[in-house]
Amino acid sequence: xxxxxxxxxxxxxxxxxxxxxxxxxxxxxxxxxxxxxxxxxxxxxxxxxxxxxxxxxxxxxxxxxxxxxxxxxxxxxxxxxxxxxxxxxxxxxxxxxxxxxxxxxxxxxxxxxxxxxxxxxxxxxxxxxxxxxxxxxxxxxxxxxxxxxxxxxxxxxxxxxxxxxxxxxxxxxxxxxxxxxxxxxxxxxxxxxxxxxxxxxxxxxxxxxxxxxxxxxxxxxxxxxxxxxxxxxxxxxxxxxxxxxxxxxxxxxxxxxxxxxxxxxxxxxxxxxxxxxxxxxxxxxxxxxxxxxxxxxxxxxxxxxxxxxxxxxxxxxxxxxxxxxxxx
Amino acid sequence: xxxxxxxxxxxxxxxxxxxxxxxxxxxxxxxxxxxxxxxxxxxxxxxxxxxxxxxxxxxxxxxxxxxxxxxxxxxxxxxxxxxxxxxxxxxxxxxxxxxxxxxxxxxxxxxxxxxxxxxxxxxxxxxxxxxxxxxxxxxxxxxxxxxxxxxxxxxxxxxxxxxxxxxxxxxxxxxxxxxxxxxxxxxxxxxxxxxxxxxxxxxxxxxxxxxxxxxxxxxxxxxxxxxxxxxxxxxxxxxxxxxxxxxxxxxxxxxxxxxxxxxxxxxxxxxxxxxxxxxxxxxxxxxxxxxxxxxxxxxxxxxxxxxxxxxxxxxxxxxxxxxxxxxxxxxxxxxxxxxxxxxxxxxxxxxxxxxxxxxxxxxxxxxxxxxxxxxxxxxxxxxxxxxxxxxxxxxxxxxxxxxxxxxxxxxxxxxxxxxxxxxxxxxxxxxxxxxxxxxxxxxxxxxxxxxxxxxxxxxxxxxxxxxxxxxxxxxxxxxxxxxxxxxxxxxxxxxxxxxxxx
Numbered sequence: 001x002x003x004x005x006x007x008x009x010x011x012x013x014x015x016x017x018x019x020x021x022x023x024x025x026x027x028x029x030x031x032x033x034x035x036x037x038x039x040x041x042x043x044x045x046x047x048x049x050x051x052x053x054x055x056x057x058x059x060x061x062x063x064x065x066x067x068x069x070x071x072x073x074x075x076x077x078x079x080x081x082x083x084x085x086x087x088x089x090x091x092x093x094x095x096x097x098x099x100x101x102x103x104x105x106x107x108x109x110x111x112x113x114x115x116x117x118x119x120x121x122x123x124x125x126x127x128x129x130x131x132x133x134x135x136x137x138x139x140x141x142x143x144x145x146x147x148x149x150x151x152x153x154x155x156x157x158x159x160x161x162x163x164x165x166x167x168x169x170x171x172x173x174x175x176x177x178x179x180x181x182x183x184x185x186x187x188x189x190x191x192x193x194x195x196x197x198x199x200x201x202x203x204x205x206x207x208x209x210x211x212x213x214x215x216x217x218x219x220x221x222x223x224x225x226x227x228x229x230x231x232x233x234x235x236x237x238x239x240x241x242x243x244x245x246x247x248x249x250x251x252x253x254x255x256x257x258x259x260x261x262x263x264x265x266x267x268x269x270x271x272x273x274x275x276x277x278x279x280x281x282x283x284x285x286x287x288x289x290x291x292x293x294x295x296x297x298x299x300x301x302x303x304x305x306x307x308x309x310x311x312x313x314x315x316x317x318x319x320x321x322x323x324x325x326x327x328x
Numbered sequence: 329x330x331x332x333x334x335x336x337x338x339x340x341x342x343x344x345x346x347x348x349x350x351x352x353x354x355x356x357x358x359x360x361x362x363x364x365x366x367x368x369x370x371x372x373x374x375x376x377x378x379x380x381x382x383x384x385x386x387x388x389x390x391x392x393x394x395x396x397x398x399x400x401x402x403x404x405x406x407x408x409x410x411x412x413x414x415x416x417x418x419x420x421x422x423x424x425x426x427x428x429x430x431x432x433x434x435x436x437x438x439x440x441x442x443x444x445x446x447x448x449x450x451x452x453x454x455x456x457x458x459x460x461x462x463x464x465x466x467x468x469x470x471x472x473x474x475x476x477x478x479x480x481x482x483x484x485x486x487x488x489x490x491x492x493x494x495x496x497x498x499x500x501x502x503x504x505x506x507x508x509x510x511x512x513x514x515x516x517x518x519x520x521x522x523x524x525x526x527x528x529x530x531x532x533x534x535x536x537x538x539x540x541x542x543x544x545x546x547x548x549x550x551x552x553x554x555x556x557x558x559x560x561x562x563x564x565x566x567x568x569x570x571x572x573x574x575x576x577x578x579x580x581x582x583x584x585x586x587x588x589x590x591x592x593x594x595x596x597x598x599x600x601x602x603x604x605x606x607x608x609x610x611x612x613x614x615x616x617x618x619x620x621x622x623x624x625x626x627x628x629x630x631x632x633x634x635x636x637x638x639x640x641x642x643x644x645x646x647x648x649x650x651x652x653x654x655x656x657x658x659x660x661x662x663x664x665x666x667x668x669x670x671x672x673x674x675x676x677x678x679x680x681x682x683x684x685x686x687x688x689x690x691x692x693x694x695x696x697x698x699x700x701x702x703x704x705x706x707x708x709x710x711x712x713x714x715x716x717x718x719x720x721x722x723x724x725x726x727x728x729x730x731x732x733x734x735x736x737x738x739x740x741x742x743x744x745x746x747x748x749x750x751x752x753x754x755x756x757x758x759x760x761x762x763x764x765x766x767x768x769x770x771x772x773x774x775x776x777x778x779x780x781x782x783x784x785x786x787x788x789x790x791x792x793x794x795x796x797x798x799x800x801x802x803x804x805x806x807x808x809x810x811x812x813x814x815x816x817x818x819x820x821x822x823x824x825x826x827x828x829x830x
Contacts, residue, residue, distance in 0.1 A: 200443040209433055212422035219420050220433045221405045279424030
């Protein structure tokens with residue numbers, strides 16, 4: 001190893017002691033957890049008389065953030081791959097509508113398949129336009145946002161589609177699995193699978209590589225076009241499941257379900273430490289990002305702010321958190 | 329020569345793009361365990377030939393034999409499977425992943441349940457590095473490492489895939505001298521292990537230090553292949569350029585330096601950050617000042633401080649005897665200082681914009697009429713700059729990224745000279761530029777100084793520094809340790825020793 005000393009000593013690769021580990025620790029990446037704890041403690045003290053800490057309220061926070069969490073898991077892949085998907089909210093709405101209509105027409109399984117088909121079709125179109133034609137995902141999915149919500153409104157003539165199938169409603173959001181609300185189980189499953197696939201599979205690694213340096217990924221033999229297609233397909237599929245969770249929880253399909261969720265999901269992903277420029281993604285971070293947004297929503301309601309004030313405070317907190325988490 | 333010794337043999341390769349022939353009947357072979365230098369000017373076909381070997385392009389005619397057997401290389405994967413590895417000139421790692429993750433990217437060792445076993449990749453990366461006899465932490469994030477470690481990671485990546493032939497394209501372009509030396513030792517060790525290396529470099533001393541044989545391409549044709557013991561540097565340069573260059577890289581005394589009167593630039597006790605410490609010097613009109621020093625000696629940082637990019641902590645800067653405050657690049661430009669940065673692609677050019685737009689960027693004030701830009705005037709101005717600096721460009725509206733490295737550099741220099749600065753600072757002005765363009769750039773520098781401007785040249789290439797500088801400042805640890813008039817520098821070795829601080 002005698003040649004090692006000829007290399008520049010100022011670069012790392014020296015043995016690590018605790019001090020250097022602490023210094024190298026990228027605390028900005030963990031700002032979401034700090035922020036989560038701070039906001040939680042803040043509300044716990046301020047709103048203790050309003051029942052913030054009651055088990056019921058805490059479960060409510062999980063329940064209310066479940067759909068955002070699910071959408072944001074898919075969004076993490078898209079953003080880590082240096083793309084964006086603005087169509088997820090409308091896909092959820094369209095999926096809720098298609099599920100409800102197919103359900104009343106043909107029954108449970110066709111209903112679920114119809115919802116998934118929405119994600120499959122929209123995700124494939126998004127993916128194909130981005131990867132094959134090279135159109136920026138921002139534009140493709142912005143267009144798709146309008147198309148999906150328009151189709152949903154059109155085929156229902158703007159009318160809500162009630163869902164009377166109890167099995168579906170119980171399974172997708174209204175029911176509990178034992179003592180645990182179904183929505184919490186759904187988000188736990190998506191987070192767990194999402195985290196393992198992103199961190200521990202070749203596919204996940206290739207998503208990060210494509211987002212981190214597309215040329216390098218290409219020269220390493222990764223089919224980056226296929227990866228970009230796949231992340232947009234995943235995002236669409238996941239959003240369609242989120243749409244069914246809306247449908248089950250609210251026992252109806254409606255084109256408005258999920259509207260605006262793309263922005264909450266993107267905020268959750270960025271708050272969670274995933275780089276908007278691609279190359280790094282954290283599913284657990286995304287979960288906490290979504291929970292933080294849910295926490296803020298819940299706290300502001302309990303604090304008695306009206307919805308216009310909530311929007312202002314929520315916006316300010318998100319900007320603050322992202323400012324703290326940004327790169328040096 | 330027995331052809332069985334050839335790990336790679338490319339026979340009669342031809343390739344055209346859009347009907348323009350780039351390679352004409354070129355043959356090239358590499359023996360086991362040899363370093364084979366590949367030389368040629370920009371556009372000679374070196375990169376095309378190598379891209380064919382890597383599977384990026386496919387040849388129109390000719391065949392490739394790997395280990396004596398005809399092999400079709402139609403993709404990067406095919407090339408990898410055939411044992412061809414590439415160490416890229418513009419590094420191709422994923423900065424957000426760790427060293428080990430990059431080495432095994434798309435070939436990750438899998439553990440239970442088909443999941444990636446990152447511990448195994450760290451362990452195997454350690455084995456590769458210890459075979460290379462270098463010390464790199466496989467767990468370190470690539471974004472945090474210096475360029476020398478990026479390169480080691482790339483080499484390790486190729487070796488981990490059992491590459492038998494490594495293509496290295498200008499591997500020392502961004503390395504300090506001692507890092508280059510470590511790389512040369514590594515190349516020697518790889519050679520002993522029977523790995524062959526195709527070495528592309530413009531630096532003659534490296535070619536002689538490392539290579540067993542050299543192949544020269546010119547205008548897409550094979551010119552010669554010979555052992556280095558049989559060719560002289562003059563023959564190689566002549567082969568590359570196609571004409572005899574005399575004295576372009578040797579110093580020509582000029583007596584334009586104005587020793588009377590106020591100096592153009594005077595720096596007194598300048599401190600900036602960690603790398604510029606108590607620097608004082610003067611620059612006279614008509615003088616070319618060379619800045620020599622190892623990577624990290626503070627050369628680039630001094631230039632940044634003088635151009636107002638880095639904050640000056642203490643000290644004074646005087647222009648023509650007047651104290652000035654260079655707090656931002658804008659102030660520096662207004663004061664008549666121009667910096668031509670080290671990394672032209674990242675700092676000097678907007679690659680996607682046209683040649684004309686790039687040239688006019690610092691000159692927008694000159695072509696303004698009222699609140700609008702005067703298109704005709706801009707066109708005229710850019711055309712005159714292109715002509716004056718002999719930039720080889722098909723059309724001023726073509727994106728600048730399509731130009732060769734040398735011509736890109738000319739655009740950067742022309743762009744700043746358009747502002748008519750008094751003081752011009754050039755950081756590594758000829759990095760990655762072929763020798764023909766290099767001598768043109770050096771001539772440009774001499775011409776400017778003769779016109780009464782002050783020029784500061786930062787370069788890691790000593791022959792180049794010695795060719796133009798009237799005086800050389802040697803930096804070490806952020807301070808000037810020597811101030812040597814050119815006449816006192818006998819040869820490159822003298823300067824080497826001064827830089828090493830011996």
